[in-house]
Amino acid sequence: MRPTTVRARATAGAVLVVAAALAAASFALLGLLEANLLRNAERDAAQQAATVAQLAAAGDLDRMRPAGHGADFVQVVNARGRVLRATQNLAGLPALAPVKPMRPGTSFHTWRLRPVGGEHRQRVVQVTTQTPQGLVTVFVGTSLRDVDAADDTTTAALVVGGPLLLATVGLVTWRVTGRALRPVEAIRAEVSEITDRDLHRRVPVPPTRDEVARLAETMNTTLDRLESSGIRQRRFIADASHELRSPITVLRTQLEVALAVRDPELWPELIGGALEDIERLQQLASDLLLLARIDAAQPVVAVRLDLGDVVGGAVRSRLGDRVPVRTSLEAGVVVEGSELWLTRVVTNLLDNAQRFAAEGVDVTLRTTGGGPDGRTAVLEVLDDGPGIAPEDRERVFERFARLDDARSRDHGGAGLGLAIARDLAAHHGGTVAAEEAPRGARLVVRLPTSSGR
Template sequence: MVVVAAALALASFALLGLLEAELLRNAERDAERQAETVAQLAAAGDLERMRPPLHGADFVQVVNARGRVLRATPNLAAAPSIAPVKPMRPGTAFHTWRIGTLGGEHRQRVVQVTTDTPQGMVTVFVGTSLRDVDAADDTTTAALAVGGPLLLATVALVTWRVTGRALDPVEAIRAEVAEITDRDLHRRVPVPPTRDEVARLAQTMNTTLDRLEAAGNRQREFIADASHELRSPITVLRTQLEVALAVRDPELWPELISGALEDIERLQQLASDLLLLARIDAAQPALAVRLDLGDVVRGAVESRLGDRVPVRADDLASGVAVTGTELWLARVVTNLLDNAQRYAAGRVEVVLRTTGGPHGGTAVLEVVDDGPGIPPGDRERVFERFTRLDDARSRDHGGAGLGLAIARDLTAHHGGTLTAEESARGARLVVRLPVAAGG
């Protein structure tokens, strides 16, 4: 409102100035015309022919260089010169005076024309009253003095109401968000039907709450599943240790200790997987370098000893460069091979190739086994954490249902995808990664 008031004040002053300037130009136009006519008569030595003032001129007075009045209209009869005598030079000048002889109630716009005559230099004064100008100024000033505050008050009221209505939805959003706690993430903020920035803000807030709720649910499920998975090996380990403590036969101790070590190894693997998932969820940055994906796959295959089913890796394309972390990419390959080993009947095959695309090449890594395969309805569920399609069999082989989840999260961390796709026999897991620039 301060800005509006300042703009209104400047506009008012500008309006008054323009109005007065225009009225002054109109007032002095006729006076200047008559002053030039009288000056021409004086130059010709024929002042006797001077006529009464024309319309728009109130008086005429002709004064010589000594200040003597040579000719004047009746309303200035016997009046001295309206201006003190000064050195005269030919030309035209404009003045605004209050002339007491004429009453002085209103200003006079006086046109002064000095010219050379046979009797010497004379000055012609022609004046016109600024009565109408002063009246217009007074009327306009009074109108602005009354209308300005009314307009300012109207703008203030409208601005207050419009701003209040515009901010009401924002206040509703703020109040709702202020009441949402970690136990009320199912609540959503109201979305106004205005389809403006405030509505988009509410939609964005609700989308953020959706993600927070999903993250909270996932965290709670993860904690519950992790607690369940840790409870089983800890319970078995405690039982084995209690049995070993109760058994007095030394010949049974190696078997009991061996079982305890297996459970400890399972606990270590589970703790390692949980820590890796926590790092992935926290989006902790890892060193990314340019790698040959074929070398990473080949190294992961060659490092495996004692696999139940031999792994065939004869079809690996060379020179497939990707950007990523060697340890994490090797973990992806290892987890896929571990999954294939659990279910393969007699064949595990790894294939690496590249495909072109409109936005650059793509590296495609396939791990195929000849096991029972994955039903179409479960091809997404197998990537959920702690998910096992055959729970008993997975436990026998030591799986916790985290391998494929970790592999997908690590692949996504590298900007790729991991999917279970159709296969003539067994399971076919496909990793797609963007090829590094120039690779």
């Protein structure tokens, strides 16, 4: 019996809230209306009861007048329950009060007196006063026909109007909710039809600038990212297949030649070439595995590191490089991250610089900033090679991207080093970019520093 759709739940909720509010308002309205009418009805009766009580206290009940405006009857009863005076419509009736009064005072009662009021109630003012003959009680009653009529009319109006109001609220809520959720249903229907081969499709964005429109825009943005991810994945698979095909083909050729050659003196050279291709395959497989881990967004095991020590260690491990590496490292540059991955960033940048440098490579570490966002560690790797053209400064960070002068197998590598360096830096909250340099290529790494604790 519980509503299963948002539209039904919204309608049921609105109807229940309005019903509760209507019930509370109805009780409050009836209570206020009856209290106001009772106050008006008993005002005149109380005045007349006080007047008769004064006459009784003075021993002058003979001057009592018939019931005036706002009163239907008057009855005066002594302490023994004997009726001393009464209006014509109560002639011959016993005392109204079933209990004899004990002390002077005024009280109000609501009774049904059929000989006087018929089917309507009577509001009775009871005033007890002290007289020379003892306690005397004066009863003055006024009909509540107006109160009963108002209550009946108001109750009938609420009984008829309440369900109509609830039906109207339910209908309006149902229609409005349906119109509001119609774009959501269109988005759901479109998304349900999108498969991994239809990531180019987009959900309709309603013209309204509300939450549903923002939901559609967010959904389209997500589809954009999924489509880009799919394109990158397909391109990555194609490039990886192409890069793997070449060394595998060469390796197979060398092995086939080694089998065909009968001269043992040529075997070391052939086997050495095969081992070089196997090493290249291992390096490529390691790079592909690292990229897969990066794409899987595996968290970084972050520890506080002295970036100068990380860079110095990476440089010292490359004593046999083709050109010398000169360093200028600022002390005390502390970052948070993985030592293994940050070392890989430095190593990949140095590999790229060594590949193209003519006479040397300069590595500089410094810090900048110091404002509310903290300081930034800046690592620069500068070579004196041919440099990178401005239009290629972003393309060199694409996976398997190699410039025209670096396409040879012996000189260009697989084209993954800079892409890995940028992705690893991004995992540490940093960036890698190729920037303007007076000569050669200048690759700059920026990482947030870690404040001391």
